[in-house]
Amino acid sequence: MNDFGVAPNRAFGEVVIETSGLTKKFGHLLAVDHMNLSIREGEVFGLLGPNGAGKTTTLSMLATLLKPTEGTGKVNKHDIVKESDAVRRSIGIVFQDPSSDDVLTGKENLYLHALMYGVESGVREQRIGEVLKLVDLEDRANSQVKTYSGGMRRRLELARGLLHRPKILFLDEPTLGLDPQTREHIWEYIRRLVDQERVTVILTTHYMDEAEHLCDRVAIIDDGKIVALDTPERLKQIVGGDIVRLRIKNPKLSPVKELPYVVKVEQTDGFVLLTVKNSSAHLQEILSLVGNVDSVELRTPTLNDVFLNYTGHEIREADAEGGFFERATRARSGGK
Amino acid sequence: MTELDGLYALWYREFKVFLREKSRIVSSLFTPLLWIVVFGGGLGSSVSLGGTNYQAFIFPGILTMTILFSSIFFGLYIVWDKRIDFFKEVLVAPLSRLTIFAGKTLGGCTDALIQGGLMLAFGVILGVSYSVQMVVLVMIFMLVLASAVVSIGLVIGSFMESPEGFNLIVSFLVFPLFFLSGALFPIDNLPSWLHVFTTLNPVTYAVDGMRGVILGISTFPVTMDLGVLLGFAAVMIGIGSIAFSRMK
Numbered sequence: 001m002n003d004f005g006v007a008p009n010r011a012f013g014e015v016v017i018e019t020s021g022l023t024k025k026f027g028h029l030l031a032v033d034h035m036n037l038s039i040r041e042g043e044v045f046g047l048l049g050p051n052g053a054g055k056t057t058t059l060s061m062l063a064t065l066l067k068p069t070e071g072t073g074k075v076n077k078h079d080i081v082k083e084s085d086a087v088r089r090s091i092g093i094v095f096q097d098p099s100s101d102d103v104l105t106g107k108e109n110l111y112l113h114a115l116m117y118g119v120e121s122g123v124r125e126q127r128i129g130e131v132l133k134l135v136d137l138e139d140r141a142n143s144q145v146k147t148y149s150g151g152m153r154r155r156l157e158l159a160r161g162l163l164h165r166p167k168i169l170f171l172d173e174p175t176l177g178l179d180p181q182t183r184e185h186i187w188e189y190i191r192r193l194v195d196q197e198r199v200t201v202i203l204t205t206h207y208m209d210e211a212e213h214l215c216d217r218v219a220i221i222d223d224g225k226i227v228a229l230d231t232p233e234r235l236k237q238i239v240g241g242d243i244v245r246l247r248i249k250n251p252k253l254s255p256v257k258e259l260p261y262v263v264k265v266e267q268t269d270g271f272v273l274l275t276v277k278n279s280s281a282h283l284q285e286i287l288s289l290v291g292n293v294d295s296v297e298l299r300t301p302t303l304n305d306v307f308l309n310y311t312g313h314e315i316r317e318a319d320a321e322g323g324f325f326e327r328a329t330r331a332r333s334g335g336k
Numbered sequence: 337m338t339e340l341d342g343l344y345a346l347w348y349r350e351f352k353v354f355l356r357e358k359s360r361i362v363s364s365l366f367t368p369l370l371w372i373v374v375f376g377g378g379l380g381s382s383v384s385l386g387g388t389n390y391q392a393f394i395f396p397g398i399l400t401m402t403i404l405f406s407s408i409f410f411g412l413y414i415v416w417d418k419r420i421d422f423f424k425e426v427l428v429a430p431l432s433r434l435t436i437f438a439g440k441t442l443g444g445c446t447d448a449l450i451q452g453g454l455m456l457a458f459g460v461i462l463g464v465s466y467s468v469q470m471v472v473l474v475m476i477f478m479l480v481l482a483s484a485v486v487s488i489g490l491v492i493g494s495f496m497e498s499p500e501g502f503n504l505i506v507s508f509l510v511f512p513l514f515f516l517s518g519a520l521f522p523i524d525n526l527p528s529w530l531h532v533f534t535t536l537n538p539v540t541y542a543v544d545g546m547r548g549v550i551l552g553i554s555t556f557p558v559t560m561d562l563g564v565l566l567g568f569a570a571v572m573i574g575i576g577s578i579a580f581s582r583m584k
Binding site for chain 1: 338341342344345346348349352353356357420421422424425426427428429430431
């Protein structure tokens, strides 16, 4: 496996999550707009979008925490409204905000969860040991959660979500607010548990790199609607080439626009953004035509470019970086 | 089976937290101790009521106070649970809302009874002599009162969005319930307006009942006190169960 990437030819099983016209309104606000999803067993499926796009609301409806205004959904063949208990038994969920009791130890939190989810008494200890090992928390298991770092808490919650062997694991912004190194570790853990436990993971994120590195398929969401849905690789191909970013004062754009391999030309203050097929072969020619360039940046497209391509605006990563209080407030006011 | 395990889980969590947050126990016992030792001792040096020392007279009232405050705050603490999202984790578990309510109430009663028990033990220092029957009866009174008040707290807490409303609850609910209960004065010769309030206040019957058991002086028969209190608890637990089942 290459850095958390998708193992080639991984076979996915039957459909375990299916929604049809799933809609949620908060008053006049249309948070989720007729969403149709179909997710297969063993997939890591990402809902990517800016804050307020409706990702968490979608997840909350699938997890039976919110009732849809319209439309239907099935999780593990159970209706999310009519058979919410059966749905709850087949899912694990890790919330965006910390939800462990920090006065209790890691192990006690897991024990509580095992009791609440009906893990049988004979296998409780064994399961707790297994999940602790999976997230490398064995040596801190008996410390109070308030002594844990942010990454450790998140790992504990991942462990907790897996304790009752759910078929499907929901992760709401699994690495929000964590430092880059910890985030990579969390990705590694998520990958590990998908491979070892054969769970289906559906996660929300507003981090491009998370969606690219972790997800088998990504649904790009904006304003409650799916604007694109495919594997990260194919989504990036949609952009149609590499991105060439030029810093230039007075660009001569008309000859550049004529070039057959230039797919798209955009101009913003002081910058020109070109989408170019096979860019390394053609860069020289572009530079000779466009005029006096201060600097050149060449890169392969990211999911951000895909998002920009579809919605005309960027996913601003700073959006969801609210403080704890702000997030807590948001969580209380309906999980946006 | 799952429901019973869940019930145990919720109780276990409350109990563990209670044992670990020792500052909570100390602070919740400090105020009643201040009342009984300083207020009771001070006023008792020149006042005696119903043939007993004033300090002894208000002791059942202070037991009631301990239960009243610790129970209502226990209920209100679910506001914090909501904040840290622990509650969401509980709500998404495959447990019925009724189980969640019952687990919380049991946890709260345990906390309150431990604190009430500690106060009861403190009575020995004040010179109260107990019989086994007395201790059992007082514990029953405290348990019934606690179950009612924890339910009130949980219902209020389930509607509250932030702990800022705590003071409001204390000023407009807990203090009136306490002061109008006859915890600090006899309720036999009150002016008629005050008489109405104390008679309507269910907490009055907890104080009167415990005073009857410990000191042998009561306005109403002890069995009637217990009956009224049981009725009060049944209504409050009923309201709590309904409020929790309707909670999203």
